[in-house]
Amino acid sequence: MNSREDMATFMAHHVFAVWDFMSLLKSLQRELTCVDVPWVPRGTEVGRRLINDIVLVEESDELNGGFTSHFELYRAGMAEAAADTTRIDTFLALITEGHDVSSALRVSQVPAPAAEFVRTTFEIISDRPLHCRAAAFAFSREDLIPDMFDQVIKKEGTDRFPLFCDYLARHIEVDGEEHTPMAMQMVADLCGADDARWQGAVETATLALEARSRLWDGIAEAMA
Numbered sequence: 001m002n003s004r005e006d007m008a009t010f011m012a013h014h015v016f017a018v019w020d021f022m023s024l025l026k027s028l029q030r031e032l033t034c035v036d037v038p039w040v041p042r043g044t045e046v047g048r049r050l051i052n053d054i055v056l057v058e059e060s061d062e063l064n065g066g067f068t069s070h071f072e073l074y075r076a077g078m079a080e081a082a083a084d085t086t087r088i089d090t091f092l093a094l095i096t097e098g099h100d101v102s103s104a105l106r107v108s109q110v111p112a113p114a115a116e117f118v119r120t121t122f123e124i125i126s127d128r129p130l131h132c133r134a135a136a137f138a139f140s141r142e143d144l145i146p147d148m149f150d151q152v153i154k155k156e157g158t159d160r161f162p163l164f165c166d167y168l169a170r171h172i173e174v175d176g177e178e179h180t181p182m183a184m185q186m187v188a189d190l191c192g193a194d195d196a197r198w199q200g201a202v203e204t205a206t207l208a209l210e211a212r213s214r215l216w217d218g219i220a221e222a223m224a
Contacts, residue, residue, distance in 0.1 A: 006223045007161065008083035011074070013219045015088045016114040017212075018074045020121040022058065024137055027125045029055055032186075047189060050182045057174055063166060070167060077164035087111070113218020120211040128204050131190035135201035138183035140208035145171050 029035065032051045034042040042048075060067045068076075078085050087108050094104035101122050105115045124136050149168040159165060191197040 004081065004160075007081050007164070008078075009223050010219055011078045011081060011083040011164070012085075012087065013111050013114045013215070013222065015071075015074055015078060015085075016091075016110060016118050017215065018071050019088070019092075020118045021141060022069070022071060024121055024125060024133065024141070025051075025055060025058060027133055028130070028137060028186075031130050044189065047186060050186050054179050054182060057179070061170065061174075063170065070170065073163060073167050073170075077161060077167055080163045081161045111218070111222065113215050113222070116218075117211050117215040120207065124204060124208060129200070131187065131197050132200045132204035134183070134187045134190050135205040136208040138180070138187045139205035140212055142180045142183040144209075144212070 029051045032043045033048040034040055057070075059069045061070060061073075063073065075085065075088065078088075087110050090108035091104050091110060094107055095101070099107070101118065105118060110118070121136075124133055128136070149172050152168055187201060191201055
């Protein structure tokens with residue numbers, strides 16, 4: 001990213017990965033702990049603690065004297081950088097109205113690389129068992145993000161956008177120091193000594209990483 005325009009293009013695509021991260025996370029929380037009424041104990045004590053710690057920060061982080069989700073922080077960063085928010089705002093409005101993800105992507109004219117990435121995420125959410133989704137979360141999100149964002153935050157000119165920098169810095173901090181070890185432990189606990197589970201975890205993580213690579217290629221092409 002060598003200009004404000006490049007950053008705006010990046011954010012207009014990447015915001016959809018920021019959004020679907022929460023859906024993947026919530027799909028894990030739904031099975032690792034109980035979110036139903038009436039409540040009953042569900043999952044392991046350690047699993048509950050791990051997932052709820054991650055959700056707490058991602059959905060209501062403490063930052064600059066207040067609380068915000070990382071998605072909302074990113075959306076505010078887009079406004080600060082004058083990035084186009086029309087598609088993500090339209091998409092969220094459609095989801096709120098009850099449209100399914102596929103139709104919302106189509107109607108809001110989400111850029112193809114971002115739309116493909118979201119579809120892959122939701123295929124994983126709907127079709128893969130818990131341990132596979134946990135692997136996608138751990139290896140294609142939590143483990144990947146700190147080094148990736150560290151490269152972005154070091155780019156010259158990024159400091160002109162303090163909200164975006166806050167988002168990057170917070171993820172570098174919590175993912176590198178806290179959430180990645182938690183996510184790895186979650187996968188290890190779910191797979192245990194079951195070779196078939198580990199194989200499924202590897203296959204799903206690979207699928208998610210390949211989708212991430214295609215997203216980056218698509219963003220690079222859009223910035224060219």
